[in-house]
Amino acid sequence: MRHSLKTAFFLLLAWLTLSCSAGNVHTLEGRVTGIADGDTLYLLDASRKSHKIRLLGIDAPERGQAYGERSKQSLARLTYRQQASVDWQERDAYGRILGRVRVAAADCRQGSCPKTLDANIEQVRLGLAWWNKKFSDSQLPGDAHLYAAAERQARKAGAGLWADPDPVPPWRWRRQNPRQD
Numbered sequence: 439m440r441h442s443l444k445t446a447f448f449l450l451l452a453w454l455t456l457s458c459s460a461g462n463v464h465t466l467e468g469r470v471t472g473i474a475d476g477d478t479l480y481l482l483d484a485s486r487k488s489h490k491i492r493l494l495g496i497d498a499p500e501r502g503q504a505y506g507e508r509s510k511q512s513l514a515r516l517t518y519r520q521q522a523s524v525d526w527q528e529r530d531a532y533g534r535i536l537g538r539v540r541v542a543a544a545d546c547r548q549g550s551c552p553k554t555l556d557a558n559i560e561q562v563r564l565g566l567a568w569w570n571k572k573f574s575d576s577q578l579p580g581d582a583h584l585y586a587a588a589e590r591q592a593r594k595a596g597a598g599l600w601a602d603p604d605p606v607p608p609w610r611w612r613r614q615n616p617r618q619d
Contacts, residue, residue, distance in 0.1 A: 463578060466491075466524040466535065470517040475501060476509025476567055477558075479517060479539065481524060491524055492534040493558040495577040495585050497608045498567040502615070504606070505599040509566040516557045517541050523553045525578055538578055562588040565598025568607055 466489060472480035474490070476498025481489045498513075499506040517539060526537030538558050542551035561567035562585055569589040574582035592600050599605040606614075 462527050463525050464527070466526065466537070468522060468524075470520050470522050470539075470541075473510055473514045473518055476506065476513050476561060478534070479513060481522060489524075490532075490534045491526075491539060492530055492532075492536050493561065493567075494526070494536045494538055495570055495573065495581055496558050496562055496567040497570040498561060499599065500608050500611055500615075503608065503611045504602065505566060508598070509561065512564055512566045513557065513561060516544075516555065516560055521553070522557075527578070528576070536576065538581065559585055559588050563592055563597070565592040565595070565600045570609075572609075 466481065466483060468481040468483040468489070470479050471482045471488065474480070477493040477496050479491050479493075481491055483489065493513075498509040501507070501510075520541040523540045524535060524537035525540070526535045528536055530536055538556060540553040541555050541557060542553055543555045558567075559581075562569050569582075569585040571582075571586070574586075577585070592598065
């Protein structure tokens, strides 16, 4: 009895958390018009306004870093010139929308396919981005667990940057290579 009350309490708490956070989620629709790097793209909405989107929950290798160009090319293959939906809750300090980008699966042959492919987690699954645990609390409900599992699988398979015996995370690479702008 005590165990079932505890379980019921945690289920209720989880439901309340999801209900509260889901209310703040916005969706932006548009076409992907550019790729800045492996975790940032540009989206043009129906009113022809351009938005810079930073893929939430991941951190991809930087330009000049090992796997940086491969990561950018991968994001382009997944999203460029595709209709996309971006689920988001906030902007970062640079004004970029922090969001989960969804597009139609690559094998879709019809004109209007559902946007079921999460490009963020796909970059992690391919071993071309890290799951950014530091910001897991800002991810959309349920995503942190899925992204962590995707990174574990990519590491185990030696996918992408995980083929390197000691890959350098982008946050460490940025500290070691400050911009000279």
